[in-house]
Amino acid sequence: MASPTPNLVVHHLQIGQGERIPFLLEELALPYTIKLYKRAPLLSPPELKALHPMGASPVLQDLTTTPETPLLLAESGAIVEYLLNKYGNGSLSLPPSHANYADYLYWLHFSNGNLQPTIFRRATVKGLVPDLDDKRYKMADGRVQTCLQQFNERVASNTWLAGDEFTAADVMSMWCFTTMRQFEPFDLTEYPGILGWLKRVSERPAYKAAMAKGDPDLDIEAGISAKGPSPFGAFAAARAEASPKREKL
Numbered sequence: 001m002a003s004p005t006p007n008l009v010v011h012h013l014q015i016g017q018g019e020r021i022p023f024l025l026e027e028l029a030l031p032y033t034i035k036l037y038k039r040a041p042l043l044s045p046p047e048l049k050a051l052h053p054m055g056a057s058p059v060l061q062d063l064t065t066t067p068e069t070p071l072l073l074a075e076s077g078a079i080v081e082y083l084l085n086k087y088g089n090g091s092l093s094l095p096p097s098h099a100n101y102a103d104y105l106y107w108l109h110f111s112n113g114n115l116q117p118t119i120f121r122r123a124t125v126k127g128l129v130p131d132l133d134d135k136r137y138k139m140a141d142g143r144v145q146t147c148l149q150q151f152n153e154r155v156a157s158n159t160w161l162a163g164d165e166f167t168a169a170d171v172m173s174m175w176c177f178t179t180m181r182q183f184e185p186f187d188l189t190e191y192p193g194i195l196g197w198l199k200r201v202s203e204r205p206a207y208k209a210a211m212a213k214g215d216p217d218l219d220i221e222a223g224i225s226a227k228g229p230s231p232f233g234a235f236a237a238a239r240a241e242a243s244p245k246r247e248k249l
């Protein structure tokens, strides 16, 4: 029996990691409806908060088999694995029999499990220390540099994170180096491997289609540049208010 056509709704808070889901769905050529939310002015607006206990984006609603009681799923990594396993037909993932299976898993989980927390930990520490010579800051910064160096080496010697094949690991990672830099800027001049990979990902028709649907006002070229995009105004203002000293460091 043929599988039913997926009936999916993606809830995406603009300028955020929710962009991973339309990107994945465009790559899989699956139909979906996207519901966009604007930051209010920084966090989720009330209607998005009401959707899921975490109140964050992305949220997926799957109405395919139970339209009256749609499945509701948050957490971008979980949504990605759900979509791959339910509707992916083997695309964008590598099976355990593949020689690069372990690489695929490692890089699939790297962005949410390591890179992102490491970058935001350094940001928090920066707000607490008297100056950047403080050893707590140096330790946090060292971890960030290790992450970036490792990523850089991987994509300097491989077209994609899992090797020759573009996978969900690349989808998960893209936002960390593009849109996410609106919240925590970091320069990629020293990382030509990452810059080359960003260009390759940005040229994919699925990425362009997803960004046109989810965040049509974002400047993709600025996102993939060495210096990165301009900071997100409301976030920079909130941070300066909470920790004026940090902005001077």
Ligand SMILES: N[C@@H](CCC(=O)N[C@@H](CS)C(=O)NCC(=O)O)C(=O)O
Residues within 6 Å of the ligand: 013, 015, 016, 017, 018, 042, 043, 044, 055, 056, 057, 058, 074, 075, 076, 077, 112
């Ligand atoms: N680990 C979660 C993080 C979700 C998250 O924090 N999303 C942000 C967007 S980048 C958000 O919705 N922030 C608004 C809020 O928390 O009110 C995931 O990967 O989905």
